[in-house]
Amino acid sequence: MRGLGHLADDERFAAAIAALGAGPARMRRFIDGYEMQGAWEALARGRHGADPDGRYKSKATPALLESVGERCARAGIGVRILGRPGYPAALASDPEAPGVLFTLGNPTFIDASPRVAIVGTRSATPYGLGVASELGRGLSGAGVVVVSGLARGIDSAGHAGVLAAIGGAPPVAVIGTALDAPSRPAEQQLQRAVADTGVVLSERAPGSAGAPVWLFAVRSRVIAALAHVVVVVECHRKGGSLNTVKCASDRAVTVAAVPGSVRSSASMGCNALLVDGAVPVRDVQDVIAAVELAIAGQSGIVPPRRPARVTPEGGLRCPVPNPISARILETLDHDPANLDTIVRRCALPLADVAVALEQLAAAGLASGAGGWWSRPGR
Template sequence: MTTDELPAAAWWVALAGLPAMGPARLGALWEAGAAEEAWDLVRSGRAHTLRPLAEVVGPGAATQAEAWARASGAVDVGALWRRHRDRGITVAVRGDGRMPTRLDEDLEPPVVLFGDGALGATAGPTVAIVGTRRCTPAGAELAHEIGRQCARAGGRVVSGLAQGIDAAAHAGALAGGPGCAPPVAVVGSGLDVVYPARSGPLWRRVAAAGVVLSEYPLGTPPGRWRFPARNRLVAALADVVVVVESPRRGGSMYTVDEALRRQRTVLAVPGSIRSAASAGTNWLLSQGAEVCSGADDVLVAAGLVAAPEEAAGVLDPRPRPRGDGARILRAIGWEPATLDAVAARTGLALGPLAVALDQLEVDGWVDRRGGRIERRVSL
């Protein structure tokens, strides 16, 4: 395939892969007109003469244009395009009819989008479930439960495939069984650069069942500056954003800001005032976010109806705690507690308390970790 035979998308792929070429800068190059014209402008070192690009880059625009000219000289556009085609990556360009409608009509639409899986997986009700990588076991279990119930009710679970809350939400969406809505992930690297590496199995399962999306061509490494851009797409794809656990600052809060810019509904899970993992969600609630006390709240906000088995509680086979067991669960709450603290809160002697805790652990209601007792959301 000669350069004359390449589709316009091939040139946008090449431009997106240049060093320090973020979505805003690529969007400014879009103003140059046709894809080949934008590429020629970059190759000649004159990209900074494009006013929208100069405004986005700032005082270093001329220096950056020179760097792009040097880097573009080493790019074989045809080979890069064939690499994506041979890998089975779908490439969508703004306005070409392949871009998901939510993104094509967004406040900051991508110029080019790469998909591993089916782009059609984004069509339908969507719920973004986000939160901290340093989540508590209770937070991860709640994200898993919300993800599962949303997927079973027909909601596409959207997240960023990060460790912690994101991974738990997607694992939950995949655990719902046949007939569930497909999961949608947005990542901040090329679709062949799994980050973090231990997320590889989950990444592949999401791509097989739904789609993994990126604004960056194959081979692009992750970079800190790429993740805020990734988070804006998570918000853009969502009807509802649920923050399960988050510190006061971080990627989840950036996603919330982007969701509010797009007038999306934001829910937050309340947590202990002593838990750093809940500092952000508690603050969101103080600012007017809707309360999420479980999957039912999310389903209502997204206009979804629980699957019959979920509504009947059939999928939670744990025997309901009674007597001392119920008192102990209320005393533990959602913050890890020591045995002494639970004894003080319940007034139970250590003997009966130990017996009841053993039963709660066998039944799947609590875990013991490093001398502390933690409540489990689900099996």
């Protein structure tokens, strides 16, 4: 039976229970073994078995029930209840699966696809951003669903890569805030693009303001639970991505890491993971091999397509414009260097360096932002 807006009655009650703001474990106890309406009414009366002190009684008002339903209807947000049809099976088997999942977009494609999580630091280097974007594009093109968190840095770069792939597998984003929470314009745009082609998931009810820090941590478990392989692209020594790694190893999900310079602070976490036995990732091929291994023996999952290996220095490069540019190109590598360093390394006047960098940039042989220059990614 359809109730208010586009939600069914039990979905409406489930959304309202989630809006009470309880932690994931308590949330599970709220709905386990209950009909949604029964659970809500018990909570509203302060008589729920999982809430013996009636702490949620004052919150569970008819106004909340109505406002959450309205918000879902307005933003086109779907509600999936654990154990009911429509809830992603890939997640349902997880011991810590969210009791209620809010969705923007259709999640039905998730179960039959191979899935890879691309995670990493927010303060990424151009190297990390480039690799994340390349992996996203390549994996999507190979029919692999990319799961990520939509955060600034690596997460966003990975999804930007997925969206750049034509006719690839749709992306999945798991975010810590509510689906209708205000965010920066860039994030909003990306979230909309992901929702249009794939699906955005959140366990936070619409209308919940902000997100406590622990929610970002528990969100990692959803990413890890959904993925067959977790790829860490760049991560600081004690970066937040290591939390996702921990969740993944708890679930025996393969962890892979992209090696980086041993001098780059942003790669310390990744390099440490590699020492601890993570699968090294150089390119999409390495990830796909790990995925094939992870889904071997599982039925009902479409195996990834193996793309043809491309040569590292693609065939269609412009020739180096002139000898000075060639000299400057020699001093550049994939680690960005600032203008001062380049001028010092090649001992040429600034004007020569400036002209050469412009020529190299126009030829696609160098890329720069904010005065830092490097060779572009493959």
